[in-house]
Amino acid sequence: MKKLFKKKLFLLLLVTIVILIVIGVSSRKNSKINYLASAFNFIMSPLQQFTSYTADKVDELTGYFGDVKTLREENKKLKERVELLEDEVRKLESYREKNEELKEALNIKEQFNDFEFCGADIIARDAGNWFNVFTINVGSKDGVSESDIVIAQNALVGRVMSADIMSSKVISIIDVDSTVSARIVRTRDLVVVKGDLKLKDDGLCRIEYIEPHIDISVGDTIETSGLGGIYPKGIVIGEVKEVRQINNELNRYAIIEPAVDFKRIEEVYVLKRKY
Structure with missing residues (x-):
């Protein structure tokens, strides 16, 4: 050792x-050692350059991964910010919808001051894709009775066909058993709007037996006439989508597209008569 x-x-x-x-x-x-050192440096120069290049690339790679980490953190923060902004947009949209509902309610009060009204949600509907007959969550305890008028978006939906204590059943204007006395806004001519068995599958209704003297065109607005004792005057029903002839010019009917979207309706207003 x-x-x-x-x-x-x-x-x-x-x-x-x-x-x-x-x-x-x-x-x-002039030492020979110096010459040997110079020769050695000349030989080793490429290796030194390669080593220096490699070190630079390693530094760049290390910096790249550092940048990626920074970008990921910034991206995470941006995503969180986007989620917050999207949530704020949803809230603003909800406030806007509520504001529109309040405006609608105010317009209803001003237009139909002879009626009391209450809001209602649709809680059930008959089989099918369209709300031709449906149930709402207000009834006789809320003062709702048979033949009360049902509207939405300041347009006619239909009428109450029966009222229980907690709920009511509504028949809409596209149902085959619905008949509404109406008029053409442009000409003031009187017509009758009815539901149709075939058209209801498309959410449409029709004006039957248009008399020869009546001037009716595509795009005309149809509203309630106030005749018949059920529907008050001036509630928008819809717009003329098409005028068709049967056999001759004297036998015409019109297809009406309701102002209410009966496929997506969720809330309505019931107009209750003041006694």
Whole structure:
């Protein structure tokens, strides 16, 4: 063990002496050691350049991953901000809808001041895609009675056909059993709007037996006439979509597109008569 230690110590001392000699010689001008060092540097230069290039690329790669981490953090923050903004938009949209509902309610009060009104939600409907007959969540306890008028979006939906204590059943203007005394707004001509078995599947109704003297055109607005004792005057029913002839010019009928979307209706107003 001592011999091994002495041997290592000797080698270390020898290497140190050689290094000191090389340093001393190389410090002299025109030393051959300098030429050897220059040759060595020339040979090693490409390796040094490669090492330097590799180190730069490693630094760039390290910086890239650092940038990616930063971008991920910023992206996460932006996503959170977008979610907050989307939530605010949804709230604003809800407020806008409520505001429209309040405006609608106010318009109803001003237009039909002879009636009391109450809002209602549709809670059930008969089989099919359209609300030709449906149930609302107000009834006799709310003062609703048979033949009360039902509207939505300031347009005619139909009438109450029966009222229970907590709910009521409504028949809409597209149902085959519905008949409404109406008039053409442009000409003031009187007509009758009825539900139709085939047209109700498309959410439409019709004006039957249009007399020859009546001037009716596509785009005309149809509203209630106030005749017949059920529907008050001036409630919009819909618009003439098409005028058809049967056999000759004297036998015409018109297809009406209601102002209310009977496929997506959710809330209505019931107009209750003041006694």
